Amino acid sequence: MAIQNRYGDFSQFRPEKMVTSEIAVVTSGDPNAESGRSVYVCFIPGAVKRITTYEDFEAEFEKLSEEMQNQFTDDITDAIQQALSATEAANAATEAAQTAAEAANEAAEAAKDYVLGDISEKTVTFETAAQRAGIESGDSLSVAFGKLAKFCADLDQHAFNPLANNLTTNTAGYGLDARQGKTLKTEIDQLNTNIVNIGNQVNTGIYMANDNIDNLLPGNYWVNGYSSSISGDIPFTNMHYMLVSSGTAERSYAQVAIPMDNTAGKKGRIYSGGKWSKWI
Known part of the structure; x- marks a missing residue:
């Protein structure tokens, strides 16, 4: 069988009409070739392969290299962008952490000032204790003030009144000075002596x-x-x-x-x- 050849524009290329071992020469318009010209060989009708020349291979390799370079460049660009984004996120996180640390330090200083600083303007909420009890180490301010309030409430008004160092003062609100205790004892002893004397008189x-x-x-x-x-x-x-x-x-x-x-x-x-x- 003689080898048949076909040729023409790629638009007229019909692989299904070719026969085994037939060669088709595309003179123009082949999108698979950079020059638009190519050669195809048929194995069976509809199954063809393009025959690549050295020039085609070189052009394809150059094209592929350019695509690979572009792809590589794109990948590198994406990686750089991702790295930059990650760096920005890290910087933002660092700034947020620093801001949080500064806020924590400020809160700690405020707490320190509240506990150890000037308390002249601070207020204490408390309830008066039900029973008198001494202040103990470890009591909170509210408990301590509640105990103090109970002691103040139980103090008689005489605790704040003036004292009289005699047995003649009859002004309301005065308390008797402790020094009058000896005077009273002397008079009580004398009364007891008088009572004994009266008893002796009774007996006699x-x-x-x-x-x-x-x-x-x-x-x-x-x-x-x-x-x-x-x-x-x-x-x-x-x-x-x-x-x-x-x-x-x-x-x-x-x-x-x-x-x-x-x-x-x-x-x-x-x-x-x-x-x-x-x-x-």
């Missing part, structure tokens, strides 16, 4: 059970107020009492009755103008 007095007290001579008398045989103006009934009668050897001019069970105050009377006064 005359037991009286059936006399008229209006006619008693001076002396000390232990009176049985329960006795119905005692006559005269009787100061106490239904109790024992000490009757101290004073005057001259002939007559008493004053009498003092002191009950022994402390259920009533002492009474006294005097003799004047030929008669006894009422007991008072």
Whole structure:
């Protein structure tokens, strides 16, 4: 079989009409060749391959190299852009971290100033403690102030009043100076001595059970107020009492009755103008 050849513009190229071993020469318009000219060989109808010349290979390689360079350049450009973006993001993150650190430092300084700085203008919210208790190490300000408030509330008003260093001041609100304690003790001791003396007089007095007290001579008398045989103006009934009668050897001019069970105050009377006064 003779080898057939075809030729013409690429627009007229029909691989399916070619036969085995047929060669087709494209004289122009082949988009696969830089010059537009190419040669194809047919293996079976519809299956053809383009025959590449050295010049075509060189042109294709140059074209491919340019594409590879462009692609490589694009890849490098993209990588650089990504690196720049990452750097910008890192710088932004660094600035944000620095800003956060500065804010944290400022907050720490503010907290330090609040705790250790001037507290003259600071306020404390607290509730008065229910019971008195001492301030302890570790108490918060609110707890400590609550305890102080309880102590202040329980202080009597006399804690802030002036003191009187005498036993004659009767101005309202004054407190008694502690130095008056000795004076009071001295007077109490004297009263106790007087009571002992009266007791001694009672023990040495005359037991009286059936006399008229209006006619008693001076002396000390232990009176049985329960006795119905005692006559005269009787100061106490239904109790024992000490009757101290004073005057001259002939007559008493004053009498003092002191009950022994402390259920009533002492009474006294005097003799004047030929008669006894009422007991008072």
